[in-house]
Amino acid sequence: MAKEELILTPEGLAKIEEELLELKTVKRKELSERLKVAISYGDLKENSEYHSAKDDQAFMETRILQLERMRKIARVVDASSLSSNQVSIGSMVILNDIEFNEKIEYRVVGPAEADVTDNKISYESPLGKELMGKKVGDTINVDAPMGIIKYELLEIKAV
Numbered sequence: 001m002a003k004e005e006l007i008l009t010p011e012g013l014a015k016i017e018e019e020l021l022e023l024k025t026v027k028r029k030e031l032s033e034r035l036k037v038a039i040s041y042g043d044l045k046e047n048s049e050y051h052s053a054k055d056d057q058a059f060m061e062t063r064i065l066q067l068e069r070m071r072k073i074a075r076v077v078d079a080s081s082l083s084s085n086q087v088s089i090g091s092m093v094i095l096n097d098i099e100f101n102e103k104i105e106y107r108v109v110g111p112a113e114a115d116v117t118d119n120k121i122s123y124e125s126p127l128g129k130e131l132m133g134k135k136v137g138d139t140i141n142v143d144a145p146m147g148i149i150k151y152e153l154l155e156i157k158a159v
Helices: 009-041 047-072 127-132
Strands: 007-008 074-076 091-097 102-109 120-122 139-145 147-158
Touching: 007 009, 009 047, 047 074, 047 139, 102 127, 120 127, 127 139
Parallel strands: 007 074, 102 120
Antiparallel strands: 091 102, 091 147, 139 147
């Protein structure tokens, strides 16, 4: 059985650590206070504030467990090992959409960090898969529902 791992950039790991610290310190304390106040209202069976706080607490504790597991199985991409000669996880790429002659910049990350609104794409996404190992000047063809989308790889930055 293959060892499960979660590939992260150093920034991705820092984001997990930050959220984990926030949940374990600030959010736990806030929820504890909410529960104390709700309990003070009496009859817990019909106390909506109490039930809401308990639900929030369960959600938060589940998230803490998820983040701790992510941290445990994380393999952080070593920024010093990144090359600007070919695309790898952690690379920043500048592409030219050939059809629209439009430049697009993406960072190739692991699936847990992918966020298209922040221009971070997973190496497992259709575009990410096609980019892996490519060099400046290569043409990338991505099979999309509306047809093949062609990009030219203009630049690779090791971040």
